[in-house]
Amino acid sequence: MTPTLQDCRERDALEPLRPLRDLFALPEGRIYLDGNSLGATPKATAARMADVVQREWSQELIASWNQAGWVDLPQRLGNQFAPWLGARQGELVFTDTTSINLFKVLSAAARIAAEDGPARRKLLTERSNFPTDLYIAESVCAQHGLELVLLEPEQILGALDDETAIVLLTHVNYRTGAMHDMEGLTAAAHARGIVCVWDLCHSAGAVPIDLHGADADFAVGCGYKYLNGGPGAPAFVWAHPRVVNRCAQPLAGWFGHAAPFRFTPGYAPAEGIDRYLCGTPPILGLSALQCGLDVFSAAELLGGMAALRAKSLALTDLFIALVEQRCAGHGLTLVTPRAHDRRGSQVCFARDGGGACAVVQALIARGVIGDFREGDGGLHQDILRFGFTPLYVGFEEVWHAVEQLRQVLESGEWREARFHQRPKVT
Amino acid sequence: MTPTLQDCRERDALEPLRPLRDLFALPEGRIYLDGNSLGATPKATAARMADVVQREWSQELIASWNQAGWVDLPQRLGNQFAPWLGARQGELVFTDTTSINLFKVLSAAARIAAEDGPARRKLLTERSNFPTDLYIAESVCAQHGLELVLLEPEQILGALDDETAIVLLTHVNYRTGAMHDMEGLTAAAHARGIVCVWDLCHSAGAVPIDLHGADADFAVGCGYKYLNGGPGAPAFVWAHPRVVNRCAQPLAGWFGHAAPFRFTPGYAPAEGIDRYLCGTPPILGLSALQCGLDVFSAAELLGGMAALRAKSLALTDLFIALVEQRCAGHGLTLVTPRAHDRRGSQVCFARDGGGACAVVQALIARGVIGDFREGDGGLHQDILRFGFTPLYVGFEEVWHAVEQLRQVLESGEWREARFHQRPKVT
Numbered sequence: 001m002t003p004t005l006q007d008c009r010e011r012d013a014l015e016p017l018r019p020l021r022d023l024f025a026l027p028e029g030r031i032y033l034d035g036n037s038l039g040a041t042p043k044a045t046a047a048r049m050a051d052v053v054q055r056e057w058s059q060e061l062i063a064s065w066n067q068a069g070w071v072d073l074p075q076r077l078g079n080q081f082a083p084w085l086g087a088r089q090g091e092l093v094f095t096d097t098t099s100i101n102l103f104k105v106l107s108a109a110a111r112i113a114a115e116d117g118p119a120r121r122k123l124l125t126e127r128s129n130f131p132t133d134l135y136i137a138e139s140v141c142a143q144h145g146l147e148l149v150l151l152e153p154e155q156i157l158g159a160l161d162d163e164t165a166i167v168l169l170t171h172v173n174y175r176t177g178a179m180h181d182m183e184g185l186t187a188a189a190h191a192r193g194i195v196c197v198w199d200l201c202h203s204a205g206a207v208p209i210d211l212h213g214a215d216a217d218f219a220v221g222c223g224y225k226y227l228n229g230g231p232g233a234p235a236f237v238w239a240h241p242r243v244v245n246r247c248a249q250p251l252a253g254w255f256g257h258a259a260p261f262r263f264t265p266g267y268a269p270a271e272g273i274d275r276y277l278c279g280t281p282p283i284l285g286l287s288a289l290q291c292g293l294d295v296f297s298a299a300e301l302l303g304g305m306a307a308l309r310a311k312s313l314a315l316t317d318l319f320i321a322l323v324e325q326r327c328a329g330h331g332l333t334l335v336t337p338r339a340h341d342r343r344g345s346q347v348c349f350a351r352d353g354g355g356a357c358a359v360v361q362a363l364i365a366r367g368v369i370g371d372f373r374e375g376d377g378g379l380h381q382d383i384l385r386f387g388f389t390p391l392y393v394g395f396e397e398v399w400h401a402v403e404q405l406r407q408v409l410e411s412g413e414w415r416e417a418r419f420h421q422r423p424k425v426t
Numbered sequence: 427m428t429p430t431l432q433d434c435r436e437r438d439a440l441e442p443l444r445p446l447r448d449l450f451a452l453p454e455g456r457i458y459l460d461g462n463s464l465g466a467t468p469k470a471t472a473a474r475m476a477d478v479v480q481r482e483w484s485q486e487l488i489a490s491w492n493q494a495g496w497v498d499l500p501q502r503l504g505n506q507f508a509p510w511l512g513a514r515q516g517e518l519v520f521t522d523t524t525s526i527n528l529f530k531v532l533s534a535a536a537r538i539a540a541e542d543g544p545a546r547r548k549l550l551t552e553r554s555n556f557p558t559d560l561y562i563a564e565s566v567c568a569q570h571g572l573e574l575v576l577l578e579p580e581q582i583l584g585a586l587d588d589e590t591a592i593v594l595l596t597h598v599n600y601r602t603g604a605m606h607d608m609e610g611l612t613a614a615a616h617a618r619g620i621v622c623v624w625d626l627c628h629s630a631g632a633v634p635i636d637l638h639g640a641d642a643d644f645a646v647g648c649g650y651k652y653l654n655g656g657p658g659a660p661a662f663v664w665a666h667p668r669v670v671n672r673c674a675q676p677l678a679g680w681f682g683h684a685a686p687f688r689f690t691p692g693y694a695p696a697e698g699i700d701r702y703l704c705g706t707p708p709i710l711g712l713s714a715l716q717c718g719l720d721v722f723s724a725a726e727l728l729g730g731m732a733a734l735r736a737k738s739l740a741l742t743d744l745f746i747a748l749v750e751q752r753c754a755g756h757g758l759t760l761v762t763p764r765a766h767d768r769r770g771s772q773v774c775f776a777r778d779g780g781g782a783c784a785v786v787q788a789l790i791a792r793g794v795i796g797d798f799r800e801g802d803g804g805l806h807q808d809i810l811r812f813g814f815t816p817l818y819v820g821f822e823e824v825w826h827a828v829e830q831l832r833q834v835l836e837s838g839e840w841r842e843a844r845f846h847q848r849p850k851v852t
Contacts, residue, residue, distance in 0.1 A: 025485075027485045034487065037488050038488045038491075040484070041480075041483050046476060046479045049479055050472060050476065053467060053471050053656070057657055058453070058467035058472075059451075060453075061453070061460065061464055061466070061795065062460050062463050070657055070658075096523075096526065097522075097706060098706075099677065099681075099704045099705035100522065100677060100705055103676070103679075131680050131686075132680035132705065134691050135680060136678055138678065138693050139674075139677070143569070230479070230483055231483055231491075231496055231707075231709035232708040232709045232712075233710075234708070248565075250529070250568075251526060251529055251562075251565070252565040253525030253526070253529075253558050253562060254525065254557050254558035257557070257561060263557045263799075264557065265553060265576060266560075266561075267560070267561035267564050278523060278525045278526055279522070279524055279526055279661070280523060280525075280650070280658045281657075281658045282658040282659075282711050284475070284658070284659075284711050284714055285710050285711050288479070369487065369488065373689075
């Protein structure tokens, strides 16, 4: 039976994470289903930024490096968020960007793999991985004499062989929302002696992650999607204690030095994850990010990741059910896996006969902010993409979003949708 | 004749750049002579950050990538500041950190030099260069099979030979304030076919720089010192049009791609300086930095770099004269060059018999914020370091700073100075 608007309202009323929404400053009259591109703004961020600028920086100036704890903010934020990734204290830092952190860990992974000799000559990844992952992997491969092998997801398990040095996988695919079995793939890779690097951009803060449980080697991820750190927020980097000290990474800046303030002329990498730091930390960005992480600390009190995941699956289940029932006959085909253990926190549909981009534009004009991802003309179709951040998206919003989608499709207004040229910053 | 307090007040009253000080939010009752470590806060920054967080991010969300111009902020800020470096439109971007930008340009320089063959096997730099420069150079050398050669400043010219691939120099030394002859050294290097990389961290915004006039190859520099962009602000990177497209740099992130929003699987570097971008730009940090650059746009109306440089030299001349007259007999020896064409915008003294750190601490306790730099027990002594940012430091402040220094030295109170353990984030 199709859930009704009233059903959705009742679910919101009973929902244990409901108070978290009040921690966000969201625009009136819009339904935001693009938090997997840019997370929403915690209400606390504005006051925090004012304090950093007007007191810590303006009044205390350089003294804030110690007094305000600027100097170890990358580590403190890492420790604050580590439990959400199944990481331990002292293993995670927030710094630089996902692209740069990926360069660091792939370079380290290549150095580690090289110790096994030149037979390990391949880096495997998914063809539909987010492009920056492919570009960085291509660059690291060129530097280390590795071959970059692009695969479809179902080919990966069978491609793991003794010639593989590294497998780089994005846990949740940015287009389809399909989620890999991190533990199973890591175990299969390790059985072949392959170093496993996980990109958690579309899963950190959105789905359960247990890096130690999965025995991963390296992980990186984004601060501006589900972590709500703000546009271009610092990213994170993690390395398993087993591999973290095996080699230095090449971005050997002073904050990754064993004694950064001794000013010795030779580089000596810090022990542990600190060696993955590089230049002076971006204090404004890190301070804003902290407000995003504080929301997770609040969520911990309301059930933590188990509650977030339950709500995320309920939201995406509801969205799928409503679209398939209320928008039937308009050529939409679910792309995201139905199976819970294969689904991230987003839902994508392809549309027969095209028009996916126009439909998304028409929805945005009606105040429902989703996203469009272009296909490649081959295996990967154009898709409508909708992200469901369980911290702030509610069931009633899902109902209204589908109702707007229904109206867009039935009215045909999408055929006249104005195209906003905008970059797709996933 | 020793200038009097009254003389200093009169100079302030007549000084054409005086209105710029009102653009900064500085703490009451303190004299800030450490703007070469962390620049002061422009008054406009607080409102700008509030607007970015509360309107652009919170209310407009992803639409701000286009509507608020987030997507090309690195380039727009680069164009805004380019004239202050003698760079042209489209040649400069603000992104990442100095350390990371240095890695990019040194890697590119190594690739360019390699085209001349394996005979070019050395990277020359100064032993007293800022440590992160040495660490990054060490890493790049290891990757490219180059030998890192550390020299004293007076050895550099004679060391440029046909085996040298790259010379990396910091224009103004972070310890001593000594300034290199950029044009002369670049010409001497080019005569030997050597690629010239300049670190402008302690000179950008403080002294005249003409990258095209000097015919430099690459340059990087800091956003949080004289540019007043805030703690850990994004840094800049520049490449001469002659070399910018000769090769890709290894941090091949999506923002450096020729078509970043086409999401093609293969990397194709953008034309021009855009290829030195990597990950998603840090919008909060860039937005704050813009307020720092806006002060320079205001300075342009009041005489520009000629006026800034004249004031900087007048401030440092005055400080040197007052210290040498009023603090005579306390063992202070000027380390910074007296010659104007060899001096940056800071003044350093060594102290016979030690105690430099304690004197700086005692001064800070009296509200005069200078800095201390430890020596290496050899050629480089412990020093007291004072930065003079002509945008906001006045002549009367110089007088009071020296008077406080005199009292600290004469009273001997520095012998009881409490040591604040604080990292030296230059």
